Amino acid sequence: MSTFNPSDIGVNNGNIFGFPYNKDAAQIHILPIAWEATASFGRGCAQSYEAIRQASLQLDFYDDKGAFWKTPVYIHEALGEMLNNQAAQKAANLINHLENGGQILDRKEEFDEINALSKALNALVEEHCGKLIKQEKKIIILGGDHSVPFGLIRALSKDQSFGILHFDAHADLRPGYEGFTYSHASIMHHARQLTNVESITSVGLRDISPGEVKIIRNDTHINVYSDKYLANQRLDLRPFSAVIEEILANLPKK
Template identity: 40%
Template sequence: MSQINDFDPNSVGVKGTLFGLPYTTENAQIVVIPIPWDVTVSYNAGAAQGPKAILEASTQIDYEVPGIPNAWKLGVAMAEIPEVWESLGRSLRVKSEIYIEWLEAGSDEALKDEMDERLAQINAECTQLMRYVEQETEYWRQQGKMTILLGGDHSTPLGHMLACAKEGEFGILQIDAHADLRKAYEGFDYSHASIMFNALQSSKINKLVQVGVRDYCEEEKNYIDASDKRVVTFFDQDIKEAQYKGKTWSEQCTEIIKELPDKVYISFDIDGLDPKLCPNTGTPVPGGLELDQVNYLIKEVVKSGRKIVGADLTEVSPGIDEWDANVGARALYRLTSLIGVSQNML
């Protein structure tokens, strides 16, 4: 406690801690669960290094948040990065790349048995990871902590979502370039492109509101259209065209928020942003949102009286410098602050 009382938010942060803050998982109110995993990524790998890169970049953050006095006092800490899963993920990534190359080359029938065996192993380990995440989430939440999942690719939050769903119904606000509604994309049961399809198998997740989607297939569009508004998508093109015609972002946020239930889980895939902010993410797509737009939307969700019950930040993939990680760290800091307000922690 003395370390917290003696902490100077205007000076140098604590080395090795999230945001350089003087908190541990024992005295923090929010625990960030890092999952270094990108086994099923279909384009560029690297998101497995996201948690470590964000942790290292986060000490450069200044703590003032407009409208949230003393935001740093909320108390946020990151759990240990699980080295066992990181190591397993690296080895499985090599196997998945061979499998994906086989698919893209036309699925040579002579190699089918070998590739089916490879796929079965990957699916089995991804299932175990999902269960690990679910158990880890339950552990921290049973300690009275709010949790945020930090990926890794966008497959990683499923166990986190399912653990949160055990506490009651909620809707997901998804910030993303992709709809992620494919069933077992490329044969991977827990593909990063299947996260929302998988999440919606839970009856406790009663709504999905997607914002910024601009890369999707016919199967996903049909899923949205047939969902009877359980899935509502604000496509990036529609957002931009409305702005060109004079509709403000504030007005559009009001429309988005009207679709959300009282309890909201935020799933923030960094590729929902303009790729100038995240050029090294696994599947970058032209277009997208500014970080300030996302922060404003989440702030308006909180101001509406809705309660944020959990969140994730995924697909931050560091390149040769810290740019992506710096953006990711700032997105995470603002997200934690707004969750703190939503949960009356500040």
């Protein structure tokens, strides 16, 4: 660390921000997940972690809250790439099949294959996160479609209770979507099934299905601050700090 100059050019050494920390020294571990099989529209998020890593080399490090660059951060090699290579194109073809009027039962074996690969991805992420949790490391999941943090959520839920603060345009509360059990549109559905997940607080929702609205209205452990609600607070000239305090009041201690 003595050779790192935060005012100098970012060095492309494989780590985020060009930081000089290795895996053993790091307090914060970034796990990139190269998975986009259940993405409904557009492709590319499986490789987004690398675009972020490359862009991070262009950042400057001054912050009035302190020298955050002194915090040891390390980005791992991506997980799930082999699974994604098996699943992504097949899943895209299956989504196209449904969008053109096909039925899940027409190609049930193929849907089952994608669901099995999704399950394997969740287990892989859970395994890696579990090891880091035992070492008392902080974990950031980066990249991939919205289904990928479920392995981390499940790993955390094994020995602690907590709430989830969820920033998203969508509720992700569907039991399944487009034939995929572990869809990007289903992660909060699966999270709410875990005993140690005390609550889900979703902020910014603006695109939501009638079925998800019914779930929200019937589950006292789900709190929603929609995009419309936040916009109305601004129109009413309510300080944003007051809105934040309202949201935080619904969160458990952890």
